[in-house]
Amino acid sequence: MEKLIVTPINFLDGVVTILDQTKLPIEIVYLEMKTVEDVYVAIKELKVRGAPAIGIAGAYGLFIIARNSITKTPKELIYEVKEIGEYLISSRPTAVNLEWAIRRIISRIDILIEKVDEIKRESIINFILNEAQMIHKEDEVTCYRIGEYGATLLEGVDSVLTHCNAGSIATSKYGTALSPIYYLHDRGKKIHVYADETRPLLQGARLTAWELMEAGVEVTLITDSMAGFVMANKGIGAVIVGADRIASNGDVANKIGTYGVAILAKEHGIPFYVAAPFSTFDLTLEDGNGIPIEERSGDEVTVIGGRRFAPLGVDVFNPAFDMTPCKYITAIITEKGIIRPPFRKNIRKLFEF
Numbered sequence: 001m002e003k004l005i006v007t008p009i010n011f012l013d014g015v016v017t018i019l020d021q022t023k024l025p026i027e028i029v030y031l032e033m034k035t036v037e038d039v040y041v042a043i044k045e046l047k048v049r050g051a052p053a054i055g056i057a058g059a060y061g062l063f064i065i066a067r068n069s070i071t072k073t074p075k076e077l078i079y080e081v082k083e084i085g086e087y088l089i090s091s092r093p094t095a096v097n098l099e100w101a102i103r104r105i106i107s108r109i110d111i112l113i114e115k116v117d118e119i120k121r122e123s124i125i126n127f128i129l130n131e132a133q134m135i136h137k138e139d140e141v142t143c144y145r146i147g148e149y150g151a152t153l154l155e156g157v158d159s160v161l162t163h164c165n166a167g168s169i170a171t172s173k174y175g176t177a178l179s180p181i182y183y184l185h186d187r188g189k190k191i192h193v194y195a196d197e198t199r200p201l202l203q204g205a206r207l208t209a210w211e212l213m214e215a216g217v218e219v220t221l222i223t224d225s226m227a228g229f230v231m232a233n234k235g236i237g238a239v240i241v242g243a244d245r246i247a248s249n250g251d252v253a254n255k256i257g258t259y260g261v262a263i264l265a266k267e268h269g270i271p272f273y274v275a276a277p278f279s280t281f282d283l284t285l286e287d288g289n290g291i292p293i294e295e296r297s298g299d300e301v302t303v304i305g306g307r308r309f310a311p312l313g314v315d316v317f318n319p320a321f322d323m324t325p326c327k328y329i330t331a332i333i334t335e336k337g338i339i340r341p342p343f344r345k346n347i348r349k350l351f352e353f
């Protein structure tokens with residue numbers, strides 16, 4: 001991890017930049033976010049992606065709305081931030097972290113409305129920036145803790161399998177699913193990672209394989225259809241993935257394909273771990289059936305690298321996420337500890353703690 005210096009979102013001298021992850025691993029390109037539209041498009045087009053990272057981007061998006069606002073009074077400024085903040089939330093529906101980060105800031109500026117006559121515009125803008133930086137920094141600590149807790153589950157494990165990218169570039173730093181791997185790697189314990197390529201957008205091939213190689217972690221890339229064979233033959237000691245939204249009963253939405261990987265893990269008697277921060281839990285949902293699943297353009301399935309290989313006009317179904325029922329999950333690794341079944345009871349217990 002020490003070797004990996006690429007960070008997905010930066011704030012320096014008043015400028016917000018994001019790493020354009022659609023260009024990886026070919027090019028490392030940073031884009032300056034000047035307007036809220038820039039942030040909306042960056043999230044929608046997966047230039048910034050991964051649940052915690054889009055939460056952080058959304059938080060800086062509120063700062064950009066406030067800074068660019070031409071409203072006359074502090075009260076109007078706050079109303080504008082709230083209104084356009086809702087628009088930003090609509091950029092991607094499944095990962096609750098985006099909504100969580102934006103609502104956290106909005107609920108705090110709502111308190112300012114009561115004192116708005118004494119407050120200058122500049123203080124509101126600085127307040128929002130401060131909140132966004134806090135969310136950014138907190139996520140780093142959170143991911144580090146997930147690494148510490150997750151590492152305790154990987155004792156005696158030499159190889160793991162992961163799906164999609166829940167690594168450093170999907171968060172502020174360290175990642176969620178990959179954080180325990182980096183934690184152990186930095187302490188001299190070598191763990192071999194099998195990375196599913198993750199069709200259709202290839203986050204596993206383009207991003208997970210790239211960031212693990214950059215960090216010096218041994219990684220083998222496989223296609224999604226190889227996961228069962230690899231579990232049967234390659235001594236996989238654990239499967240570890242991230243999450244986009246976790247319901248009260250422990251059902252998990254994550255990248256499309258996760259559900260199948262979880263069933264395969266169960267069949268092979270391999271523990272299936274989900275690593276995610278508290279900001280990924282949605283306790284308003286009884287179970288995973290209420291999780292909104294984003295559907296994306298069929299072109300993502302029919303076209304690879306600009307080349308169409310399916311018949312023109314073919315009907316395509318392209319859900320970006322799926323829902324893994326909690327019965328397939330061995331444990332959920334959070335920044336506050338490891339949650340085991342029964343999930344509904346134990347999730348509630350950890351949240352109340």
Ligand code: MRU
Pocket residue numbers: 046049050051052095163164165166167170171175176177203241242243244254255256320
């Ligand atoms: O569509 P993406 O690339 O944003 O999907 C990302 C995932 O599904 C990740 O596993 C999840 O967001 C956790 S990232 C720490």
